[in-house]
Amino acid sequence: MDMRTCSAILFASALAIAFQVFVLSPISPDILLLPTSSIPSNSKLQEVSKLGEGLLNKPEAIAVDKTGVLYTATRDGWITRLHRNGSWEKWRHIDSDNLFGVTATAAGDLVVCDAEKGLLKVGEDGVTVLASHVNGAKILFADDVIESADGSLYFSIATTKFEPHNWHLAVLEAKSHGQLAKYDPSSRETTILLDNLAFANGVALSADQDYLVVCETWKYRCLKYWLKEEKRGQTEVFVDNLPGGPDNINLAPDGSFWIAVLEVVPKRLAFVHRSRAIKHIIARSSKLSRWVTGFYNKAMVINVASDGKITRSFDDPTGKVMSFVTSALEFENHLYLGNLNSDFIGKLQLTTP
Numbered sequence: 001m002d003m004r005t006c007s008a009i010l011f012a013s014a015l016a017i018a019f020q021v022f023v024l025s026p027i028s029p030d031i032l033l034l035p036t037s038s039i040p041s042n043s044k045l046q047e048v049s050k051l052g053e054g055l056l057n058k059p060e061a062i063a064v065d066k067t068g069v070l071y072t073a074t075r076d077g078w079i080t081r082l083h084r085n086g087s088w089e090k091w092r093h094i095d096s097d098n099l100f101g102v103t104a105t106a107a108g109d110l111v112v113c114d115a116e117k118g119l120l121k122v123g124e125d126g127v128t129v130l131a132s133h134v135n136g137a138k139i140l141f142a143d144d145v146i147e148s149a150d151g152s153l154y155f156s157i158a159t160t161k162f163e164p165h166n167w168h169l170a171v172l173e174a175k176s177h178g179q180l181a182k183y184d185p186s187s188r189e190t191t192i193l194l195d196n197l198a199f200a201n202g203v204a205l206s207a208d209q210d211y212l213v214v215c216e217t218w219k220y221r222c223l224k225y226w227l228k229e230e231k232r233g234q235t236e237v238f239v240d241n242l243p244g245g246p247d248n249i250n251l252a253p254d255g256s257f258w259i260a261v262l263e264v265v266p267k268r269l270a271f272v273h274r275s276r277a278i279k280h281i282i283a284r285s286s287k288l289s290r291w292v293t294g295f296y297n298k299a300m301v302i303n304v305a306s307d308g309k310i311t312r313s314f315d316d317p318t319g320k321v322m323s324f325v326t327s328a329l330e331f332e333n334h335l336y337l338g339n340l341n342s343d344f345i346g347k348l349q350l351t352t353p
């Protein structure tokens, strides 16, 4: 083979690889910058006790009903509950490995975000799909849900582009495909309240139900969506410049909020999120994608007052005991910590701030 043929073959191969990587790329990435704020570490999350260890396959979210029974949904499709006497019960099984947010309703049911099927009602008489489509499109990634006093269900759709098994692509792409939605139980209709959210994640109601808070993971902030009459539909920033990506959010008994904060991008790998070309290359491999997200390295939860000020934070800076903590729920002076990297719920006693 002469030099010219050899160069032609090399050129054609490079072109074919470039075509594969860039033109057929599953993502159309944006640059993602690191958070600019940080909070001093206190390692408090290393002091948790482990509830239900061995029983709970990555319990992402937690809810407590009005009788004090605690519920979680896990990767193996189980809704498992903890009775007041300390006994665990595998309560209901759903054929899904992508159950996320849960909330207990006033009527005594549980509403679950099934990222595959949509919004589900789970009760003593079985499982009902409340919403699987919105505006004719399948709900791909229902993430978190809360019920208001009038029975409406407000829920987030993390992204309209990627299904949960491809969520590493959503991280790499870092675009705003998320939505805040409302399910009206009387009309059984679902409407979109907010669009173009940067991975719509946790949803919570304020103590007086004047507004909702919805978290945008890739923007390191949470928005306030007003429900009360004179401001209905208006949006403003509730808290921004967070030290990481907010996941689930829960109202605390004192009217503040607990927010789980993810390390979206490990500091040492920030360069990956500054280069579209590198993102295209990494998007070809889910293993590489997992490597460039920071979720598994540490854990943090923060307490944010109703005025948007961070008042407390607890973390596990090395992920020694807990990492990828996705939710923090306060109940009877303890924090219950959901996560996507263990087989237990963390339980931490709270002291006066």
Ligand SMILES: [Ca+2]
Binding pocket: 100, 101, 143, 144, 201, 202, 247, 248, 326
């Ligand atoms: Ca979530």
